[in-house]
Amino acid sequence: MHTGRNDSAKRTLTRKVISRTTDSSDRSAGFHIEDNFEGFSQVDDVFCRSQYDSSVKSLETQRFFEMYRRPLSGWRGSEGYGQHDYALRNATWHVADIFAEMHEPSDRRDGFLDPLSMLRDGANEEIPFASPVEASRVIKQAGQAVGADLIGITEYDNRWTYTERFSISTLSGKANPLPEKIKRVIVIGQAMDTELLDTAPSALSGAATGMGYSQDALVLLTISQFIRNLGYEAIPSMNDTALAIPYAVKAGLGEYGKHGLVITPEFGSSVRFGKIFTNLPLDIDLPIKFGVEEMCGICNACSNACPSRAIPDAEPSLTTFNVSNVSGVKKWTIDGERCFAYWAKINTDCAVCIRVCPFTRDYTKLHNRLWLRLADSTFRKFALYLDRKQQRGKRIASKKWWYFNET
Amino acid sequence: MHTGRNDSAKRTLTRKVISRTTDSSDRSAGFHIEDNFEGFSQVDDVFCRSQYDSSVKSLETQRFFEMYRRPLSGWRGSEGYGQHDYALRNATWHVADIFAEMHEPSDRRDGFLDPLSMLRDGANEEIPFASPVEASRVIKQAGQAVGADLIGITEYDNRWTYTERFSISTLSGKANPLPEKIKRVIVIGQAMDTELLDTAPSALSGAATGMGYSQDALVLLTISQFIRNLGYEAIPSMNDTALAIPYAVKAGLGEYGKHGLVITPEFGSSVRFGKIFTNLPLDIDLPIKFGVEEMCGICNACSNACPSRAIPDAEPSLTTFNVSNVSGVKKWTIDGERCFAYWAKINTDCAVCIRVCPFTRDYTKLHNRLWLRLADSTFRKFALYLDRKQQRGKRIASKKWWYFNET
Numbered sequence: 001m002h003t004g005r006n007d008s009a010k011r012t013l014t015r016k017v018i019s020r021t022t023d024s025s026d027r028s029a030g031f032h033i034e035d036n037f038e039g040f041s042q043v044d045d046v047f048c049r050s051q052y053d054s055s056v057k058s059l060e061t062q063r064f065f066e067m068y069r070r071p072l073s074g075w076r077g078s079e080g081y082g083q084h085d086y087a088l089r090n091a092t093w094h095v096a097d098i099f100a101e102m103h104e105p106s107d108r109r110d111g112f113l114d115p116l117s118m119l120r121d122g123a124n125e126e127i128p129f130a131s132p133v134e135a136s137r138v139i140k141q142a143g144q145a146v147g148a149d150l151i152g153i154t155e156y157d158n159r160w161t162y163t164e165r166f167s168i169s170t171l172s173g174k175a176n177p178l179p180e181k182i183k184r185v186i187v188i189g190q191a192m193d194t195e196l197l198d199t200a201p202s203a204l205s206g207a208a209t210g211m212g213y214s215q216d217a218l219v220l221l222t223i224s225q226f227i228r229n230l231g232y233e234a235i236p237s238m239n240d241t242a243l244a245i246p247y248a249v250k251a252g253l254g255e256y257g258k259h260g261l262v263i264t265p266e267f268g269s270s271v272r273f274g275k276i277f278t279n280l281p282l283d284i285d286l287p288i289k290f291g292v293e294e295m296c297g298i299c300n301a302c303s304n305a306c307p308s309r310a311i312p313d314a315e316p317s318l319t320t321f322n323v324s325n326v327s328g329v330k331k332w333t334i335d336g337e338r339c340f341a342y343w344a345k346i347n348t349d350c351a352v353c354i355r356v357c358p359f360t361r362d363y364t365k366l367h368n369r370l371w372l373r374l375a376d377s378t379f380r381k382f383a384l385y386l387d388r389k390q391q392r393g394k395r396i397a398s399k400k401w402w403y404f405n406e407t
Numbered sequence: 408m409h410t411g412r413n414d415s416a417k418r419t420l421t422r423k424v425i426s427r428t429t430d431s432s433d434r435s436a437g438f439h440i441e442d443n444f445e446g447f448s449q450v451d452d453v454f455c456r457s458q459y460d461s462s463v464k465s466l467e468t469q470r471f472f473e474m475y476r477r478p479l480s481g482w483r484g485s486e487g488y489g490q491h492d493y494a495l496r497n498a499t500w501h502v503a504d505i506f507a508e509m510h511e512p513s514d515r516r517d518g519f520l521d522p523l524s525m526l527r528d529g530a531n532e533e534i535p536f537a538s539p540v541e542a543s544r545v546i547k548q549a550g551q552a553v554g555a556d557l558i559g560i561t562e563y564d565n566r567w568t569y570t571e572r573f574s575i576s577t578l579s580g581k582a583n584p585l586p587e588k589i590k591r592v593i594v595i596g597q598a599m600d601t602e603l604l605d606t607a608p609s610a611l612s613g614a615a616t617g618m619g620y621s622q623d624a625l626v627l628l629t630i631s632q633f634i635r636n637l638g639y640e641a642i643p644s645m646n647d648t649a650l651a652i653p654y655a656v657k658a659g660l661g662e663y664g665k666h667g668l669v670i671t672p673e674f675g676s677s678v679r680f681g682k683i684f685t686n687l688p689l690d691i692d693l694p695i696k697f698g699v700e701e702m703c704g705i706c707n708a709c710s711n712a713c714p715s716r717a718i719p720d721a722e723p724s725l726t727t728f729n730v731s732n733v734s735g736v737k738k739w740t741i742d743g744e745r746c747f748a749y750w751a752k753i754n755t756d757c758a759v760c761i762r763v764c765p766f767t768r769d770y771t772k773l774h775n776r777l778w779l780r781l782a783d784s785t786f787r788k789f790a791l792y793l794d795r796k797q798q799r800g801k802r803i804a805s806k807k808w809w810y811f812n813e814t
Contacts, residue, residue, distance in 0.1 A: 069527070083530065083534045083636075083637065084534060084545060084637065086636070087530070087534070087633050087636030087637050088549050088552070088553075088633050088636075090632070090636055091549075091553070091629050091630070091632035091633035091636055092553060092629055094526075094527065094628060094629055094632040095625050095628055095629065098525050098628075118505050119501075120476070120501065123490065123494070127490045127491065127494070137809075137810075138491060138809060141808075141809055142495050142498075145495070145600055145602075145603060145614065145618070146495075146498070146499060146614075146618055147618070147622070193552055195552075196552060207552065207553075211552070211553055211554070211629075214625060214629065215554070215625070218502050218621060218622070218625055221501060221502055221505075222498050222499055222501055222502065222618075222621065223498070225497070225498040225501040226494050226495050226498035229490075229493070229494030229495075229497055229498055230490065230491065230494050401548075402545060402548055403544075
């Protein structure tokens, strides 16, 4: 929870060194979309496929999902995978799980397969705003006060909406309706705890993911209820309903990276995105450029470190590895099957690519803000050299995390 | 959400200037409890009384509660009480309300009249700890990572448990069972947003309260689920089950102030407390002294500023104003009936005493940490003079808050 604007004031410092593009076109956002692009069905998502597709589903993937929910036993017991590590990881997922499981009898998994739906009715009348600029300012001011670490606004784009949702009861597609009147998407970024992530891969590092989801649910529900209380429609969405990454890029929260994640100037790769679909007329933000594309072009940290070799050292292309990749987009693409197979093997989510990404830094520190400036200059090779020299992103033992206050 | 330890590292700086007492006795905590002390029934709580006691209940108190829940209309419309102010206030309460309303059919209001109950079963076996000191360290490390701003641990004390809970369906007392095996109480402090509080009294300032409750629910559920996953019992509690203030003082989170609230060295009066009852053998913290008792003795800011004149300018005594006061304790006591009548009148909670308290400061700033040191010295009158000179705690217009980023 924000207890003042010190943090965000420091964070905005990193925004000073970046440039906005001039429009919200695909080109400005760095998107290369082919004419044959057809949209993505959530049925093809690798997590969904692990429920029904024998090329993904295994005893390991089943155990993977069960371990998040059942009373703990049978943990691996090795460093980073002890009972206390799993105990914390599962606890951090708990509040997100409450919302996900609340409507299972109605074939809904709120926040994962269906939008968050625990909202009250709002006001009957729409509060008037002087302008979309004014409305955007109010939403950002409120969002920041209720704990959103980043907020950007962009146009609703039907291309990123899942062609179908996944039904957990029929193990197949179902309709993915969104009201016609939705014109804007508010994209929320929640920073993940980098000290937990420094222990990746480990069950402990999964606590950063779980807390990201639980905090995201809190913030998305709160901002959406605020918009409803102003008399407008607001549909809060986590992994459900639409792709998050193109929205985060379009809304100016960051640039797309080689590991298939969005890299932000405030938290590097260490951030989760949520989104709110709304009919509130809002001014939009524009995509940003701060050297990520160029840095990813010469850096190979994520690809080299990926335990499952799921991140190719390759140029952006139309290559897809399997149906879990979006097709018809020229971009860096990772192999989600390999990635998730490794998660199942280690029995928790992996975040090694986030940990090793040179942009994952604490930008409240001046020297890291200077590094960011260097990374977006002709001296970016030197920035990369410094990053390696510093041994930033080195794995920390889970045990060391637990004993932090002692040292 | 904590994204690193920068904040808490800075916060611990304020702890360096305070001293722990030598034991956990009533005397160390500054408690003066008479032999005839009999415990407090939640039925006598002023909020509960407003449901059934005609000396508290009125059309205004009914409207007060309704305004939090019903679709917004009929707001006052004056500065600080507009639709956007109420819209944000109600939105911040939303997640806490979800838990409160979830079990209403079973005559429960989780977090307000009954403990939070949305927890999974934990592990079947208790994880062993080398010592209570070790166990406390693990709980504090985990608690901090999941967003607890302050954590202290103390002994379970039956005196602070409500003699009865309040039943909303019968409007009378009901049993308040706690398992025999509970031996420790973990007290969690959540900082409230001081920039929102600076607008008190206003509907907008109530957003700090709402967000405090919603964030508290998230953090208490997460830490409690963690303890259950370690194989122990954990019962998360907000306003329900027991008095929070004596526990917060005993757990060393702060000192009791003239306004009837606990003042902490990290956030002054701007903090909410939650608690977790557990059988996990934990090392306890000791009460702290950092000049609050002495400062409250000479400062009268809260008493002078209180719009309802509910805070007497008086020495600690056995005085009680009505049944909503705990009796048999020699202490500063406020008139809860007057306080709540004012809330009902302005149609939102008031936090003027928190805003004007000289200890409510941003202690990540060096000059405020120096002030804290001065306040706990023979120069405390000078500290008070400086506080008045600075005009810290002056009311900020709601409009100014909404336009913050513009100025």
